[in-house]
Amino acid sequence: xxxQEDFDNVLGKLLALYACHMDLNHPLGVAVPAAENEVETPVxxxxxxxxxKRVHWIKNKFFDDHFDLVDHELLLGKxxxxxxxxxxxxxxxxxxxELIGWGLYRKWAIGIERLEKWAGxxxxxxxxxxxxxxxxxxxxxxxxxxxxxxxxxxxxxxFERLSxxxxxxxAADKINxxxxxxxxxxxxxxxxxxxxxxxxxxxxxxxxxxxxxSKLDAHIQEYMRQERIKSLRKKTEYLYKREELITFFDKxxxxxxxxxxxxxxxxxxxxxxxxxxxxxxxxxxxxxKVGKI
Numbered sequence: 091x092x093x094q095e096d097f098d099n100v101l102g103k104l105l106a107l108y109a110c111h112m113d114l115n116h117p118l119g120v121a122v123p124a125a126e127n128e129v130e131t132p133v134x135x136x137x138x139x140x141x142x143k144r145v146h147w148i149k150n151k152f153f154d155d156h157f158d159l160v161d162h163e164l165l166l167g168k169x170x171x172x173x174x175x176x177x178x179x180x181x182x183x184x185x186x187x188e189l190i191g192w193g194l195y196r197k198w199a200i201g202i203e204r205l206e207k208w209a210g211x212x213x214x215x216x217x218x219x220x221x222x223x224x225x226x227x228x229x230x231x232x233x234x235x236x237x238x239x240x241x242x243x244x245x246x247x248x249f250e251r252l253s254x255x256x257x258x259x260x261a262a263d264k265i266n267x268x269x270x271x272x273x274x275x276x277x278x279x280x281x282x283x284x285x286x287x288x289x290x291x292x293x294x295x296x297x298x299x300x301x302x303x304s305k306l307d308a309h310i311q312e313y314m315r316q317e318r319i320k321s322l323r324k325k326t327e328y329l330y331k332r333e334e335l336i337t338f339f340d341k342x343x344x345x346x347x348x349x350x351x352x353x354x355x356x357x358x359x360x361x362x363x364x365x366x367x368x369x370x371x372x373x374x375x376x377x378x379k380v381g382k383i
Contacts, residue, residue, distance in 0.1 A: 101283040103177050107187070108275040110170050114190070115268065167194025175204075182263060183270050186221035193228030198245050201225055205252040208261065218270075219262045222253050 150158060159165050170191030178184025185208060192201035208215040229249055232242050256262045338345070 099287070101280065101287055103173065104275045104280065104283070106169070107173050107178070107183075108271060110166060110173065110187075111268070111271045113166055114170070114194075163194050164196065167191045167196070171195055171197070171200075182216050182218060182265070183267070183274060185215065186218040186267060189217065189221045190224045190228075193225040196228070196232070198229055198232060201229075202245060202248050202252070205249070205256070209252050209255045209259075214261070216261045216263050217256065218267050219257070219264045220267050222256070222262060225249070226253070 159168065168191065170187045172191070174184040174186070174188030174191055178187070185204075189201055189204060192198070192204065208217060226249065229242075229245055232245065253262070
C-alpha cells in the first residue's frame with residue numbers, strides 16, 4: 091500500500107510534513123552517494139567480438155531534476171516545496187515551508203516569484219518570519235554563476251526589498267514553526283485519522299474481496315459454458331455418424347451414384363493430366379521416321 095505517495099490522504103500529508111520538519115531541524119547528516127569509478131575494459135583486436143562492459147553508475151546525457159537527485163538537501167527542498175505549495179497552500183504553514191523548500195531546492199527565482207505574489211496580493215497571505223530567515227540563509231549560500239541571467243546580488247536585493255515589504259505590512263508573522271507543526275500533527279488528531287484510515291482500508295479490503303469473488307464466479311460460469319458447448323459438439327458429431335451408419339442401406343443407391351460420379355470425375359482429371367505430359371505420336375510422323383531409318 092503506497093499510501094505515502096497518496097497526498098489526498100490527510101494523515102499521509104501531515105506525517106510527510108512532520109517528517110520533513112524534523113529532518114530540517116534535526117538533520118542526520120546523510121552522505122551524498124558518489125559515482126563509483128568505472129573499470130576500463132581492455133579493447134580486443136577482433137572487431138566482430140561483442141564486448142560487454144559492466145557499469146555501476148549510469149550517466150544520463152541530461153539532468154532530469156527528479157530521479158537524478160541524490161543530494162539530501164535538494165530532495166528535502168523539493169518535497170517541502172511540493173507539500174507547502176500544493177497541499178497546504180492556503181495556510182501560513184504551507185506558504186512558509188514552500189518558501190523554505192524553494193531555498194533548499196536552490197530554485198531562488200521561483201522563491202522570489204512566490205514572495206512577489208504574496209507581497210503584492212491584497213489578501214492576508216502571511217508568512218512566518220522564520221521562513222524568511224531560512225530562505226535568506228539558503229540564498230547566501232548561492233554561488234555566483236558567471237553565465238547566469240541573474241546575479242546573486244540581484245536575488246539578494248529583491249529578497250531584501252520583498253522581505254521588508256512583508257514585515258512592514260505585518261504579513262511576516264513571528265510564530266514558531268515547530269509549535270505550528272506540532273499543533274497540526276497533534277497526537278489526538280493523528281489517532282483519530284488513524285482510526286478513520288483503518289476503517290477505510292477495511293472497507294476497501296471487503297469490496298476487493300467481493301469483487302474478486304464476483305469475477306471468480308464469472309470465470310467459473312464462462313468455463314462451464316465452454317465445457318457444455320464442447321460436450322454438445324461431441325454429441326452432435328457422434329449422432330451424425332450414427333445416423334450415417336443406420337441409414338446406410340436406405341441410401342445405398344444414392345451413395346453408389348455419388349461414388350460413381352466422383353470416380354468418373356477423378357478418372358477424367360487423371361486422363362487429362364496424362365495427355366498433357368505424354369502427347370501421342372501420329373501415324374504419319376511414325377511412318378516418316380521409319381522410312382528414314
